[in-house]
Amino acid sequence: MGDERSRFEAQVLPHLDAAYRFALALTRAPDDAADLVQEAILRAFRGFQGLKATEAKPWLLTIVRNCYFTARERQRRETALPLRDDCDEIPEDSLVAAGPDPERSSIQEEQQRALGRLLPRLPREQREALILREIEDMSYRDIAAVTRVPIGTVMSRLARARVALKELWIAEHGAADR
């Protein structure tokens, strides 16, 4: 068992940050993202066998995403409250509060706050496509596999996300900054 654990740690845990960022893009709340990642890692560990190293990242992110939808469904059944995804009230600074890092400079914080306000305003489909492409540097093919849509859909979601982000940025900072 020790071997499996260390194999798992070597192959899957390097993608923990990616899993967390993706979870954050989905949930838009650091606490929910942490819970989601923990659940996904445990599920991944239970199902971990015969996995090729190159598959580990999309595989883990797929599990994160599946866990997210299951949790959402559970939440929908258990409460009559509107879900985060369905309402416009977005927790302020939700991306910023993610990883408190004392070494982070105030300028960086300011920048993060800017994006932390913008990215969560995009629809989920656009957030996840954009994060997977720009932050995780994944190919269209891998994004399509993780988000379970055809590659053409990935392309149009990315295009819409990028246009929407630009418009939000201009609305906040003015066109001159860009």
Place this chain on the structure above:
Amino acid sequence: MSCAEALKVQAYFDAELDALSALEVERHVEGCAACRALLEDLGKARTLIRRDAGSITAGAALRSRIGHALDGENGPAAAIQRAKPSMGRSWPFWLGALSGIGTAAIAAAFAWLLVLPHAGTGLLDSLLAAHINSLFPGHLIAVQSSDRHTVKPWFAGHADVSPIVADFSEQKFPLIGGRADYFAGQRVAVTVYQHGLHVINVFSWKRNTGLPLRDTTRSGYHLAFWSLGDVQYCAVSDLNWSELTQLERLIRSSGEQDYP
């Protein structure tokens, strides 16, 4: 405002194009102001996002939490032992469930296997052979789990389609695992369900534009066909028709919920 080539330019920006197509896009961009502006915007947005969100990490607290949670797990070693009975000491749990089928059925299955190669090489034969072959100990399941979150991602690396996977324990059709078979030139995804003492293999593969497949019965096994999107499904079992089509309905409706 935006050019018809915008998606292609985006694909170029995302390094998704082969050298020849990339060259075409570069030529186009030279003469298209809209696409030049688009490329510039894409670059700015990337810089902004990478600078801002790229430094977000899981954090020490979450890491240690996950470490502790993993300590409490039996780990995949146990699962591997279950999935490969020949290598482990204990039989997989589902073999216990299958033991009611008895050696006679296994023997009958073996007999069919000997006959099948002479019966033709069509798709029906492949399906039937794959079903019967799966009933041998150790052949039924490669990823043993009732958790669709475990089974479904497994297919991503092992099969050419991403089929609907769901557990229907409440309806007495528990999901017991999955595996990949190879026939019709594809890696076919197989989800395995159980109903009482019966095993149901649900095969799925990329639909090609041949004749529509009709439900049929062969050698005492029923084969139910349906398709969703571009995926062709076939459930094979010795269940009676009404139970088999009940499972088909469950899978169909689950697919429609999951992929609206």
